Amino acid sequence: MPVQGSAGAPMLGAHTLLAQPDHRGSSPAVTPPLVTAGNGSSLLVLNGGFASNAAPPTDSYRRHWTQVGRTAVYCSPPRTAVIRWVLKPSQCIRPT
Numbered sequence: 001m002p003v004q005g006s007a008g009a010p011m012l013g014a015h016t017l018l019a020q021p022d023h024r025g026s027s028p029a030v031t032p033p034l035v036t037a038g039n040g041s042s043l044l045v046l047n048g049g050f051a052s053n054a055a056p057p058t059d060s061y062r063r064h065w066t067q068v069g070r071t072a073v074y075c076s077p078p079r080t081a082v083i084r085w086v087l088k089p090s091q092c093i094r095p096t
Contacts (some may be wrong), residue, residue, distance in 0.1 A: 011039065022049070030057075043087040051081040063091050 014034040020026065036043070045057045045065065051073055056065045068084040 013037065020049075025049075040089050042089055045085040047085065049080060051079055052063040054081065054083060055064075057085050059087075060096065063087055 009091060014036050016031045018031045020027055020029060034043075043059075047053070047057070051071070054071065055066070057067075065085040065087055068086050072082045074080055074082075
C-alpha cells in the first residue's frame, strides 16, 4: 500500500527487491508483479553487479527505460558497476 503524503510530495509506493548471488542468478532476473497507481508513478531500477550485465530492464508493457546518469564502475580491474534506470510518470500510464 502506498505511503500517503502531502499533495505533490514524493511518496514511496509499491516496491520490490531482487538480490542474486554472484554466478548463481537467474536469467532473466524477474521480480513479482507490482501494482502501481494508474498514472503519476515513476519506476526506478538499480542494477548492481558485473559490468557485463548492463542490459536495460524490460517490463510487461515493453516500455523504453532511460538510464539516469553515468554507469558507476568500481573495483580494480573495473568489473562491477551500478546503473540506474527510470520510467518517468508519463511513461507509466497503463496502456488501455
